[in-house]
Amino acid sequence: MAQFVVSGRFQTREDKQAFERAIDAENESVAREHVFSQFGSEHGLKRMQVEIEEVRAQ
Template sequence: MNEFIVSGVFRAGSSREQFKKIVSSQNKKNAIEKVYSLLGSEHGLKRNLIEIADISELGESGAE
């Protein structure tokens, strides 16, 4: 599996908080879904409160 860095902002009350998550996933689409799931469970957020700004691939995990 590849590792992705997903960054963006989410609304927390009246302010906006930045986040950066590193997730293992097969592709970018699944990485985005995983971030929605993680932020939703950690902060009680709905998807419309999460704005993903950038996603980049780190490379294959365990290949070093």
């Protein structure tokens, strides 16, 4: 497994908040799915409320 850094923004009540997460995943696609899943479970956000701007290998 490789480590990926996923960055982007998510919708809050008033504005958009920037984020950056380090994820262990098999590839970029799996890393994106993990981020969507985490924001859904932690913040109750839908996929369309999370904007992934960059996924890079570390």
